[in-house]
Amino acid sequence: MGLARDTRVRWALEEVGQPYDVRLxxxxxxxxxxHLALHPFGQIPTYEEGxxxxxxxxxxxxxxxxxxxxxLPGDADARARAIMWMFAAVNTVEPPILELVIARIHEGDKPWAKERLPLVAERVRNRLKQLSARLGDAxxxxxxxxxxxxxxxSVLLRLRPSxxxxxxPSLAAYVARAEARPAYQRAFAAQLAINASRAV
Amino acid sequence: MGLARDTRVRWALEEVGQPYDVRLxxxxxxxxxxHLALHPFGQIPTYEEGxxxxxxxxxxxxxxxxxxxxxLPGDADARARAIMWMFAAVNTVEPPILELVIARIHEGDKPWAKERLPLVAERVRNRLKQLSARLGDAxxxxxxxxxxxxxxxSVLLRLRPSxxxxxxPSLAAYVARAEARPAYQRAFAAQLAINASRAV
Incomplete structure (x- = not known):
């Protein structure tokens, strides 16, 4: 039922055109x-196939x-680089973003919050500067x-509220291009429909 | 030249018995x-093959x-689960450990360090409890x-100084079993030899 991470799986399934069932x-x-038998860290999403x-x-x-x-591209080297970017997303770009989320949500009421938040935000900016330099105008x-x-x-999307x-701008445009993909639109609409049905 | 992450690559190469050259x-x-052309985030290690x-x-x-x-196991499902644990290491277990490292090293002199460190350490403990429960006595x-x-x-090893x-105990024993592997021993010795030669 979380918005953030199950959307990534829906999106992937929509990109490759595979139908799926959802279990909330x-x-x-x-x-x-x-649930812990499926996910030892007690989170979502999990995935079952046979x-x-x-x-x-x-x-x-x-x-x-x-x-x-x-x-994934057919060329072996390009495939390895696509997987490299998956790891870069979750292991290099997401950790400072997660830290910012934690600083705001879980430590927002702490006495150090006001002074510490700009430090954490600066770590995020440093990563984005590097990512933006690599993306260039591609x-x-x-x-x-x-x-x-x-x-x-998906990782960068978590930053938007901040x-x-x-x-x-080039990263914002990159994320906007991703969101404009029909597969993302379908995944997002499906997620929204569930949230709406639960809110009634 | 960092101890932490290039050891992982050396270790993998030793496990599969592939020779390699090192460029410091x-x-x-x-x-x-x-270097930024090879690694847009200005870190190590990088890897080149053809x-x-x-x-x-x-x-x-x-x-x-x-x-x-x-x-990686030959069975397709077991292979997918092995890759799942790679992602769990870097995206679920490592982030709170990294946060603890940052809290100690980069924010150790901040006025909030003393009060905040136990909070961050508790997040690490929560993950380790879950991991330990899943590992059981396997x-x-x-x-x-x-x-x-x-x-x-490799991720858990970063925690040892703390x-x-x-x-x-079951996770400490798990890490000790990993370190006892001949491939790890060779990787660690090779890393140590370089550090020693640089210290002279």
Missing amino acids: VSFQAMKEPA DLALFETGAIVLHIAEHHAGL EWLDGAFSAGDLMMA GILDEF | VSFQAMKEPA DLALFETGAIVLHIAEHHAGL EWLDGAFSAGDLMMA GILDEF
């Missing part, structure tokens, strides 16, 4: 043994990308749109 | 254009594991040793 998990159920059960968005998206055309990170772009755009993404 | 990069050179250049430790280790026997995370264990043990790893 409440915040309470996420901490219960049945006898295979996976957690970790990056691993699920990579699994989907490896088994269906549309998210459309995607390395040739055609790939699972690497799907993960990177206003920091808009300080980097 | 100084802290200064890491920020220069020639025309392919990669950064991101997870991507490099996965690339090595995909092309040489020894780090030797490795999912069947035989895999690239998932290589990455997870003393937190030793609060979880």
Whole structure:
């Protein structure tokens, strides 16, 4: 039921044109043994396909990308670089963004919040400067749109509420291009429909 | 020249029995254009093989594991789960550990350090509790040793100076089993030899 990470999996499935069923998990159920058996860290999303059960968005998206055309290039070197960008998204760009989210949400009421937040935001900006320099005026990170772009755009999307993404126009445009993809639109609409149905 | 992340790549190469050459990069050179062309975030390690250049430790280790026997199981589902544990290492377990490192090293002199450190350490403990519960009394995370264990043990190793790893005996033993592997021993010795030669 979280907005952030299950959207990545829906998006990947829409990009490769694979149908899927959704099973919602409440915040309470996420901490219960049945869910912990699927996801030892008590989070979402999880993914089930026959006898295979996976957690970790990056691993699920990579699994989907490896088994269906549309998210990884055919050339072996280009494929390795697309996977490299997936790891860069979750291990280099996301950690400072997560730290900013934690600083705002979980430590927003602490006495140090006001003085510390700009430090954390600066770490995010440093990463975005480097990413922006690498992207240059290219459309995607390395040739055609790939699972690497799907993960990177998803990670950057978490920054939008902070206003920091808009300080980097080429990255903001990159994320907007990603969001404009029909597959993203379908994934987002499906997510929104569920949220709306739960809100009634 | 950093101890932490290039050891992961050395270790993977030792596990699969592939020889390699090392090119050292100084802290200064890491920020220069020639290195930024290889690694847009100005870090180490990078990896070069023919025309392919990669950064991101997870991507490099996965690339090595995909092309040489020894780090990924043959069964397709088990392979997907091994990759899942690689992502879990870098995207779920490492971020709070990195936050703890940053809190100690980069914010250790801040007025909030003393009050905030226990909060950050508690986030690390929560993850380790969950990981420890999943590992149980198994030797490795999912069947035989895999690239998932290589990455997870490497991430947990960063915690040792904090003393937190030793609060979880089964995880401390898991890391010790990983370190006892001949391939790890060779990688660590090679790293140590370089550090020693630089210290002279």
